[in-house]
Amino acid sequence: LPMTVLVLGGAGYIGSHAVDRLIQRGYDVAVVDSLVTGHRAAVNPKARFYEGDVRDKVFLNDVFDRETIEGVIHFAAFSIVPESMQAPLKYFDNNTAGMVTLLEVMTQHQVKRIVFSSTAATYGEPKQIPIRETDPQVPTNPYGESKLMMEKIMHWADEAYGIKFIALRYFNVAGAKEDGSIGEDHHPETHLIPIILQVAAGERQELAIFGDDYPTKDGTNVRDYVHVVDLVDAHILALTYLKDNNVSDAFNLGSSTGFSNLEILEAARRVTGKAIPAKMAPRRAGDPSTLIAASDKAREVLNWQPQFDNVDDIIRTAWNWKQKHPAGYADVQKA
Ligand code: NAD
Ligand code: UFG
Secondary structure (H helix, E strand, O other): OOOEEEEEOOOOHHHHHHHHHHHHOOOEEEEEEOOOOOOHHHOOOOOEEEEOOOOOHHHHHHHHHHOOEEEEEEOOOOOOHHHHHHOHHHHHHHHHHHHHHHHHHHHHOOOOEEEEEEEHHHOOOOOOOOEOOOOOOOOOOHHHHHHHHHHHHHHHHHHHHOOEEEEEEEOEEEOOOOOOOOOOOOOOOOOHHHHHHHHHOOOOOOEEEEOOOOOOOOOOOEEOEEEHHHHHHHHHHHHHHHHHHOOOEEEEEOOOOOEEHHHHHHHHHHHHOOOOOEEEEOOOOOOOOEOOEOOHHHHHHOOOOOOOOOHHHHHHHHHHHHHHOOOHHHHOOOO
16 A cells, blocks of 8 residues: 655645645645645645644544555644734644644554644744754744644654654745746735735735844845745655654754845846835834744755755746736636
8 A cells, every 4th residue: 555645734835835746756645724724726636635624633533544644744834923923822723732633643543753844933033143953942922832832742742652753944935836836825925025026916016124124234134035845845855754763853944045125125126027116114023133044954964955045046936926827826727
């Protein structure tokens, strides 16, 4: 029997790229997604799709009964920082409680490997740049806290039940599959690059840049961008690593390079050839000044070799998706 990778949240932006890449690499894939923020049309038709909620134990048990799962990749979560400040319990329920249900079902079915979407938001305001995996994790918002709690829950589930986990702490994920067939489509959109491209496409009048008085090169926030396809490749390497080594660990996923919001705007103007009007606006609550990953650990231990090494290429692939699907998945033929 072929062993199956179960992708939770596989209809989302990052999850759909992971499903697609796993299938390209010859894996058998099953997807669980409630479609609360994801899109059915984003899921590669070669994956088996189960619509339901990770917190629904009866549903999840049934999926584990039907499939022969060798490993789990867990993307299913809410991830909007300002929303988490207004509705923290929504985040602890969906993200943190969802992890408890998932680990219970994994334990019951003797599934012992999980690769997990963690985030730079678990570090909070960094004391030093670049951020290393061993640096203190002190989140400054409920979203980051919900993800840190999930890391800790996995640690104790490892101690008690031997479930091995890899926590991948993403920095800023952007871009799309090269052929533009899948990409980022969030409602509302809150991320910088897709918002800039909405302005470039004439859907928004202008970009509001949140703050120009930070202690950075040009006063705007600095972030570390990683291409979504490179990011999902690290998940596949992490699954193999778990299988070969049977040890839990955590890795940053970033480029080790920082770009200011103004530099991203300039790059998008270059790539799209559009003027992209922008204005300065007040700071957004909870934004750290600078986030840059030390990501040599993933390169050395997982042998991760990102292919996209400049932001122009990242923006180019996002723009390609945007131009092919101006209304996102509303423009994609349903499978
Ligand atoms: P997304 O919203 O596009 O994808 C999340 C998917 O999970 C959606 O398809 C949604 O329908 C599904 N989902 C959510 N809750 C669920 C539940 N309880 N049961 C079943 N399905 C559920 O988000 P994304 O940008 O693809 O992010 C994926 C993961 O990566 C998240 O865990 C997020 O916290 C993490 N992450 C993202 C970034 C980024 O820059 N996008 C950075 C750091 C971490
Ligand atoms: N920004 C603007 N205008 C906008 C949107 C964003 O100026 O309209 C700025 C933000 O203030 C920030 C930068 O662009 O300075 C990037 O913001 P995003 O919302 O795109 O991303 P964040 O850095 O806030 O967060 C993302 C993920 C988190 C993850 C974090 C790690 O959403 O899950 O990257 O670096 F933790």
